[in-house]
Amino acid sequence: MAEKLLIIGGGVAGLSAAQAAREANSEIEIRLVCGEKRPPYYRPRICEIFTGLDAERLLVRNQQWFSEMKIELAYGMVTAIDAASRQAKLADGSYLGYDKLILATGARGNIPDARGKDKDWVIALRYLADIERIAAISGPAVIVGDGLLGLEAAWHLSRSGRSTVIIGRGGRLLSHQLDHEGSVFFLGIVEHAGVRVALNGELAEVDDGLALLEDGRGFEAAVVVCAAGIKSITKLARSLGAECNSGVIVDQQMQTSLPGVWAAGDCAEYQGRVYGLWTAAMAQGAVAGANAAGAERLYQPERPGYMMNAMGTKVWSYGDILAEDGVSARDVAAMHFRKLFFRDGVLAGAELIGDTAPMLQIKKAVDAAMDKETAIKEFLPARTRGN
Numbered sequence: 001m002a003e004k005l006l007i008i009g010g011g012v013a014g015l016s017a018a019q020a021a022r023e024a025n026s027e028i029e030i031r032l033v034c035g036e037k038r039p040p041y042y043r044p045r046i047c048e049i050f051t052g053l054d055a056e057r058l059l060v061r062n063q064q065w066f067s068e069m070k071i072e073l074a075y076g077m078v079t080a081i082d083a084a085s086r087q088a089k090l091a092d093g094s095y096l097g098y099d100k101l102i103l104a105t106g107a108r109g110n111i112p113d114a115r116g117k118d119k120d121w122v123i124a125l126r127y128l129a130d131i132e133r134i135a136a137i138s139g140p141a142v143i144v145g146d147g148l149l150g151l152e153a154a155w156h157l158s159r160s161g162r163s164t165v166i167i168g169r170g171g172r173l174l175s176h177q178l179d180h181e182g183s184v185f186f187l188g189i190v191e192h193a194g195v196r197v198a199l200n201g202e203l204a205e206v207d208d209g210l211a212l213l214e215d216g217r218g219f220e221a222a223v224v225v226c227a228a229g230i231k232s233i234t235k236l237a238r239s240l241g242a243e244c245n246s247g248v249i250v251d252q253q254m255q256t257s258l259p260g261v262w263a264a265g266d267c268a269e270y271q272g273r274v275y276g277l278w279t280a281a282m283a284q285g286a287v288a289g290a291n292a293a294g295a296e297r298l299y300q301p302e303r304p305g306y307m308m309n310a311m312g313t314k315v316w317s318y319g320d321i322l323a324e325d326g327v328s329a330r331d332v333a334a335m336h337f338r339k340l341f342f343r344d345g346v347l348a349g350a351e352l353i354g355d356t357a358p359m360l361q362i363k364k365a366v367d368a369a370m371d372k373e374t375a376i377k378e379f380l381p382a383r384t385r386g387n
């Protein structure tokens with residue numbers, strides 16, 4: 001009888017695991033359980049729904065693809081797993097048996113620990129259902145979180161006609177993606193786009209249509225949208241006895257501490273890190289799926305790159321943007337900014353705002369450790385060089 005592979009979680013990690021498992025093994029029975037009761041979709045694009053995108057257009061694969069790949073979709077949340085009988089119980093009371101198990105349960109959005117945080121108009125931004133809830137509440141929006149997610153949400157909410165303010169905990173926007181100089185340049189673009197920003201702000205309380213910060217600042221809020229980090233969903237893994245920290249701990253094969261159980265994506269922690277990135281979830285899922293289906297694959301983490309398309313501009317950064325040796329160029333009228341970062345005389349990282357056309361060439365040059373003089377000549381237009 002064919003082996004049964006059960007994948008819990010129909011996000012990109014689960015989907016990628018299913019695909020890789022099928023590519024590695026034409027016989028194995030593959031079931032992908034989608035807790036959101038819809039097939040996998042492009043999570044990074046969900047905020048576009050605020051500005052009119054049809055949710056159907058977000059589906060990663062159509063039904064025909066699943067049929068051709070012989071991947072069966074099941075819908076509903078898995079509420080418990082009986083390891084002894086190898087059965088997963090769904091919320092509707094039905095059971096799914098398995099021989100091999102992949103946990104791809106992702107993460108939930110974090111809600112800061114503020115007074116009133118349980119109110120139903122305080123919503124963590126993660127799932128399509130969250131977008132639907134936010135869209136159903138009209139009026140001013142306060143976005144808690146000044147990372148990629150918060151900025152994208154603020155941009156699309158603002159374009160949909162809402163008054164929008166971003167609360168940032170630190171002193172600058174996109175602190176993981178941009179250095180101080182890039183961040184200051186970007187703040188100008190955000191303000192120009194009509195989105196208000198309150199930096200160095202810690203949400204203290206939500207009440208009576210207001211979001212109040214610890215320093216006394218207050219903002220009108222019909223809805224508070226939290227884009228303030230993620231928490232891996234590890235409940236099922238813990239119930240099985242798998243080793244967990246922030247996420248389910250996995251080795252380079254994406255195997256958990258339990259035989260026959262793998263984990264991938266935002267629920268998984270590899271070498272002390274939960275990546276929280278689409279491409280990492282996809283790559284980890286592929287490794288977990290292939291190994292669960294009998295192949296041998298190792299996960300090789302990529303240097304993370306970031307891309308954001310919001311505030312009427314594009315932001316891209318890659319590699320080491322903390323290196324002290326940085327050379328920048330800007331064109332204020334066009335709102336373009338470039339900065340290259342060097343370590344030991346070679347290109348180590350870069351950030352681009354506005355014109356991101358050269359990002360692939362720059363990425364290659366970072367990977368190839370291009371020398372400083374050549375990189376400056378190649379990528380920084382001489383006329384506008386800053387320092």
Ligand SMILES: Cc1cc2nc3c(=O)[nH]c(=O)nc-3n(C[C@H](O)[C@H](O)[C@H](O)COP(=O)(O)OP(=O)(O)OC[C@H]3O[C@@H](n4cnc5c(N)ncnc54)[C@H](O)[C@@H]3O)c2cc1C
Binds near residue numbers: 012033264
């Ligand atoms: C608005 C937004 C924008 C983003 N933008 C970017 C970006 O620009 N670039 C980038 O790299 N990353 C981005 N990300 C992050 C990226 O989307 C995630 O890293 C990626 O989707 C993680 O995939 P995953 O499959 O591990 O988890 P998820 O996408 O969270 O999928 C897990 C699935 O498992 C389901 N599940 C959980 N528990 C159970 C259970 N018990 N039973 C059944 N199903 C269950 C969940 O409902 C969910 O459907 C963004 C995220 C959001 C929310």
